[in-house]
Structures are given as structure tokens and as C-alpha cells.
Amino acid sequence: MKPIPETAQAIEEFGPFAIENENLLAELLDKAHRVQDLVPQCVGLSVASSRDAVTFTLVATAQEIALLDAIRYVAGGPCLEAVETEQILAYERADRFDEQKWQLFAQATAAASVASTLTLPIFEGERLFGSVNLYASTPTAFNGHHQAIAHIFDAWAAGAVTNADLSFTSRSIAERAPDLLRAEIDLTVASSMIAHQDNVSIDAARRQLDEAARRAGVTEAQLAQTIVELERLEDSE
């Protein structure tokens, strides 16, 4: 597996993070390889850190996916069977709580190769620290492995949820990580500047920023970025 470009960029530009020990990328890759040793069909994982407010995603390489597809082709499978029998895999709304049919529905729109997912919460003491979402190319890949996978991530096996993200939305969230991290820094800097300038609390400054952004018809992040850039320009003169 390897990180998606945005995860690599986020780690490089804005690390270190609360969720890491010494080297986040190395730690994520190590965990990913240990998961793949247990579940060879694992094609991706996302770790969401509540404290850092960011999601990191690793995905199988093209070669790994090709290999899995080849194995699946040789062994047969629902998609191959559907093609051979010209069967339409349909989802009925009344059955939305049927887990098997959830899988079929999601397959119509899922990211390539995802047939099952496993979500585990990560706690630090009694506080939710984050979560890990794992994605596999076969429907039963994670069966019997919840405890072992939870151990790899120091997660809570009893809190496992299956097939909650068959459309791999965590990847979409991870793709926004660099922008979100930049925006959060700009917001903190801009709010602190306003707080000092107007002698108000950070919370009050943040509300001022939000109000000003709404009046101007821009986002809070855009306004904060502009304030920080203006400050940099002034300082460089």
C-alpha cells in the first residue's frame, strides 16, 4: 500500500501529528502491511484523527489491485457471475437494513475493488481519539480478524462496524486534508491576530471572523487566508 498524494503532502507539510509516535508515514505503512499479512484482500485503509481533525488514507498499489483482481477472476465471484448470467444486481429500498443487499447496492457506486469495510474506533482512555476504516476486495475478507486488526491499531474490537463505508468516502475526506490543515492554521492565526488587536477572547475573535466572512459572502477560511497573507505582505515591506 501507499499513501494517497494528499496524505503524503499533509504529513510532509503539516506534521508531526498527535496521532503519531515518531514517523507517521512509516507507522501507517507498517500497520498497513501487518493488516495485509492478515487480510491479503485489504485494498485500503483510512485513519481519522479526532485531535488532529484530519484523515489519512493508504491504498493498494495498482499492482496489488491487479493481482487481487486476477485472483478473484480465477476464483469466480459475484461480479463475474453477474456478467456471465446477465444478472442485474438490484437494491430494494425496503431491504436497506439487509447487510448483504447493502453490499450489492454499494458495489454499483463503490470505489473500485471495495466489497467490504471494517470500521474500528480508537480510544485514548475514555476519549475517542479517532477511528480506522479498512477496505477489502471480497465480502468476507475481515471475518474472524476484527480482534487482530484492532490490536494493530490499538482500537476497540467490540466497537467494530462492518460495511459502513462501501463507497470509500473516507478517501474523499483524506483528499481534502492539506486544504483543511492549511485553513485551520490560517483561522488560528487570523483569530489570534483579531483577539490581540481588539483585546477580545479567541472565541469572540472567531465569531467576528465568521460574521465578517458571511457579510462579505466568502468562507471563513478564505477570509482568514487573506488576513494572514496581508499580514505577511506588511511584514515583508
Place this chain on the structure above:
Amino acid sequence: MHPVTDAPVRVVVADDSELVVRGLQAMLSPYAHAVILVSPTRAGAPAPMRDLTLYDPASVRRTTASPRSDRLRAAGRMVAYSWDCSQALVTTELARGAAGFVGKRVPAERLVGALMRAHAGQVAVDLDGPEQDRRRARNDGWPLTKRETSVIALIAQGLTNAEIVEHTQLSINSIKSYIRGAYRRIDARTRPQAVFWALSTGSAPTLTSRARAP
């Protein structure tokens, strides 16, 4: 006991009054084996050889257009020397690259010790008068090393790690190492927390200069 050096540390006092300069000469004369005060430059004369420059931040702001003026940049390692020992000023000057900060109430022996530590490459901070606990004459009061302070100050200006690398010419791994060290010392877990700490304590020069503008 002061660290032993081969030759006395040569110190120039920048932009301060005759009262301060003559006072310093009197204070430091018993320690001439360790520290000597070099006469400041007369107009038109070449700059004297010096190891450190002692400067008052308030005098610098009155006489220079920018704290980062060419004249000060040419002064080598700088140690701030001030009556104002507020945390905001201390952090600001250290973030701007000062090798140390010494309060003007500090007795002669401790001033000499601080100058020698600064000359040896340590961050020398000694703020208190003789009536305070002597243990605070070490750097215990300031949580960060000089490099950590600089890196956190750059983070507080919104720079990414790559931009900090460009600014400092350090490696990305070194930058992250300094950030981790700083986070541990200031009890920050995230970048926004470090940014907020730096801005609250005045470690970001731009914010401080704006806040202090008349």
C-alpha cells in the same frame, strides 16, 4: 563558576546611553579575564572585533527602521539587555534570533555567566534581580531552545514545513524533530495549539509588532 575559555569574550554595547556603557564597564572590570567590553565604533571607523553585541530592544526600535536592519545583522551574535523582562519581549527577541536575553537588574557575575553561555552557543536567559532564586539564573524559565523557538515562530506565521526548510536551510527531519521537541515542552499536541501558544506569548514578531504599535 564560569565556563573556561581561552580568551575573554569581547562584547560591544550597541546603541545605548553613556550611563549604561560606563556602568557596564565598571561592572565587568573585575571579570576582565572572562569578558571585556569593547569600545563602540566611532563614526567612519571600522567596526571593532567582537564576539557578542549587547543591545537594548527599545533602543533598537528607536534608532532603526526595522529590527532586522543591515547594521544589526552585521553585529554577529546578539544578546538583548533590557529593563523590560516581560515574557512577550523575551520571546519576541529570541524568536528574532537573539542568542540570549539578560535583565538589567541582573548582578555582574550572572551577567558574565549569561554572556559566556551565549558565546558558547547556548540560549542564555537571565531575567531576575539578585533577590530572586539563583536557580532561575539558568535557562529554566524559558521552555524552548533557540532553534525550537525559531521554528515555532515560523509556524505561527503560517509557514508549512517545506517553507520553514527554505527559510532555515535545515532538513525536513530536523524541522520535525524541533517541532516535536517544542510540542513536548509547551504541551501542544497539534499545530494550531502551537500557533496559539506562540501568538499568545508573543513569539510571532509580526503579531507582536502590530500589537505594540502606538
